[in-house]
Amino acid sequence: MTSNFPRVMSVNCIQGKYPKILLDLWDKYHEERVSQNDRPDIYPGKQFYIAMEFEYAGEDLESFFLESACQGLSLLAQVSGTLAVAESVLQYEHRDLHLGNILVAPIDNDSVELILEGNLIPIPSHGIKATVIDFGLARMSLPGGKILYVDFNSDPALFEGKGDLQFDIYRLMKEQTK
Template sequence: MVTPTSERRAKSPGSACKQTPLRGSLGIPSRRQSNILSPKEKLLLYCDQQRILTFQECIPGPVMDACVKIGEGSFGEVFRTTNKDGNTVALKIVPIEGENQKTFEEILPEIVISRELSKLKEGSCNRTGGFIHLHRVCLVQGAWPDHLLAMWDQWHTEREGGSYNDRPDIFPDSQLFVVMEFEDGGCDLEHFQFSTFKEAKAALHQICVTLAVAEAALQFEHRDLHWGNVLVKRIDSTHYLNGEKVCVATSGLEK
């Protein structure tokens, strides 16, 4: 699975398929709306919110309690948890509108492109499930939650060299965050251990095809494709027989 970056280029001539526009899709304001709405109002529209939420509204108790930090970057923090539907997901939490932080206008392209890349799994002429699926986006305001702070401290203690980011308790009660819920794409390529050359070849092939589909459909170019932005997970079928775990190699097939 590939995580997106917000880059596009001009349409290349001679495409045989109808191109998918980034503007005018479901949930994306028209050009006329964009000229009327403020950047904050546009973001709320993308989030399908009437108002800014609290952390507790965006990440309810059981989901919050299951959060474990799994990554970080200059953008913010990433936590793995189980959502209300029982699915394992990743929450990317990005502070915005503060000093040295992204603005409303700067975070919008990332959300738009993540949504459009997610839709490629349902395409007809160009289709791929190779990009991380974006489930939902929330605009949140408030102090950093205690449980997430405890998980941040655990990561900082256990990670060699600690965290590169400042401890999140520096954020005031008025701090704004964008919370993006993605599917759990597995382990990043830097820490994934391939068992065979065949596995590594398959991963590289999938990356190439995924990027080719995105270019054909959206004129999308990924300009930050380091191994931390490629996620890998094994999809062999797991069964339980008399309480014993049995893994079956699918070789790309599903019954």
């Protein structure tokens, strides 16, 4: 058990033209941070979308200022513990973990608790909670043996990105795993 994945508030299937308000928000994000994704208005007017609403879980680690080494150690322990829980239960692999896919929020609790293989593991929070997000490239085994994953060979564009260390990592990963 871990509370360091975001809680899903709602999931909706929508069809139609991408809403202007969401395009405006996309543009604002792209101006401030530069998105590697296509602007969503490239899709036809009858496009289907899945809209997922998650609880607010803080700001990305790229933008968050850690106040102490203790907060850094807490963050590392929380993320590592969270991935260990998911790996134990689902044979989970994130496969796209970087600073933008870890959210950090201030909390009042003294600790964040995980349960790993029946063992309660309290992690001193030092005032922060880490949340792991973005499962688009993840791999996991579901009960019954079904494996969900993205076949990287089906999307060569994943290995063609430029301008960020994560794209170099993708290429290195591809070389190492052949």
